Amino acid sequence: MTDKNFEFEKFINEILDLSGEIALNNFRKIRDLTLKGDFSPVTKADGDIEHFIRGKILEKYPSHKIIGEELDDFEGSENITWYIDPIDGTRSFVAGKHDFGTLIALVIDNELIGGVIDCPALGERWTSFSSNETKVNQKITKCKAVDNLKDAVMATTSSHEFGMKKWRAYQSLEQSVKVTTTGSDCYNYGLLASGYIDIVAERLTAPHDYLPLIKVVEGAGGIMTDWEGKKLDFNQSNVYVLASGSKEIHEMALKKLEII
Numbered sequence: 013m014t015d016k017n018f019e020f021e022k023f024i025n026e027i028l029d030l031s032g033e034i035a036l037n038n039f040r041k042i043r044d045l046t047l048k049g050d051f052s053p054v055t056k057a058d059g060d061i062e063h064f065i066r067g068k069i070l071e072k073y074p075s076h077k078i079i080g081e082e083l084d085d086f087e088g089s090e091n092i093t094w095y096i097d098p099i100d101g102t103r104s105f106v107a108g109k110h111d112f113g114t115l116i117a118l119v120i121d122n123e124l125i126g127g128v129i130d131c132p133a134l135g136e137r138w139t140s141f142s143s144n145e146t147k148v149n150q151k152i153t154k155c156k157a158v159d160n161l162k163d164a165v166m167a168t169t170s171s172h173e174f175g176m177k178k179w180r181a182y183q184s185l186e187q188s189v190k191v192t193t194t195g196s197d198c199y200n201y202g203l204l205a206s207g208y209i210d211i212v213a214e215r216l217t218a219p220h221d222y223l224p225l226i227k228v229v230e231g232a233g234g235i236m237t238d239w240e241g242k243k244l245d246f247n248q249s250n251v252y253v254l255a256s257g258s259k260e261i262h263e264m265a266l267k268k269l270e271i272i
Contacts, residue, residue: 020118020126021141027068031061031114032132035099039133040108054102058082061098061114069094081220093119095220101169101197110134111199117223119246127227129202138202140231146205155234156207157257161264164189164210167200173215178252181239185213185268201225204255205232211265212255213239219246222253229255235262239269 038057046054062082069078070086078086080096094116099105101112110133118126118141129138138153140146146153158164166189171182186192189211196203203209205228216222222244226236236255238244241262244251254269256262 017125017141021139023072024116024118024126024128025137025139027065028114028116028128028130028132028137030068031064031098032130034061034064035105035112035114035132039105054082055099055106057105058099058102062096065096065098065114065116079220081218091121095119095223097198097220097224100221101199104195104197109195111196113198113202115198115220115224117220117227119223122246124223124227124246127224127231129198129224129228131199131202134199136199136202138205138228140227142231144231144233146228146231148202148206153206153232155205155229155232155257157210157234157261159260161185161188161261161268162190164261164265165208166192166211166213167196167203167209168192168194168212168214169197169200170194170214174252178215178239181269182213185211185265188264188268198225201229201255204234204257205229207257210257210261213253213265213269215250215252218249222248222251225253225255233258235259237262237266239266241266 059082062080066078075088075090077088077093097115099112100115105112113129113131116128126141138148174182200212204212229236234257239252239254
């Protein structure tokens with residue numbers, strides 16, 4: 013890890029210690045939510061957290077770009093971009109479930125160099141700011157995928173958002189694994205990075221949803237692509253993603269997702 017990456021990681025950890033307090037101060041106290049144009053839910057806490065994180069970034073790095081879920085893009089002068097999802101799993105947050113999280117990614121000169129999954133209600137935070145290292149609560153963690161699909165634990169937030177064609181492909185994969193768990197949003201990817209889950213398959217909406225996850229998963233030795241095995245870029249929307257604990261189990265899963 014370079015000195016600059018270490019600086020970014022330290023900075024983000026300090027921010028998330030404080031933004032996590034905002035989330036927890038609102039947790040199980042908010043029942044009001046509104047629906048955005050895509051019918052995804054949002055609460056006042058989403059906006060408050062993103063405002064706070066943006067303010068801290070611009071205070072320290074006023075020339076950096078910012079792309080977030082709830083607020084307009086900030087066009088800084090440097091080719092350094094922060095991606096923010098203030099509450100990933102708003103449905104869980106509103107329902108009083110603990111597995112919501114804050115996602116942050118850092119891209120410099122079109123290279124993904126940092127990613128964070130912070131789950132304040134669970135006291136777990138995954139960070140990755142080097143090419144081959146992911147830490148959970150400051151301790152290095154690694155994926156530990158099984159050798160065969162029949163032994164795999166798979167997660168998806170919800171298969172209800174799949175179209176019929178994608179749903180059939182997903183069913184082919186689900187019927188091949190040992191057990192599937194639903195819900196949990198970004199938390200699934202942290203659990204994959206820590207070796208508890210072997211595969212995650214689902215649809216994600218925008219770069220702020222998937223870029224932090226890619227960095228955390230790949231830093232722990234895993235792999236994350238779309239359902240055709242293609243690398244995810246920085247500006248896709250409504251993308252079907254597959255994350256796996258190893259290249260071998262990933263290839264097996266991709267074959268099951270092939271639509272004949």
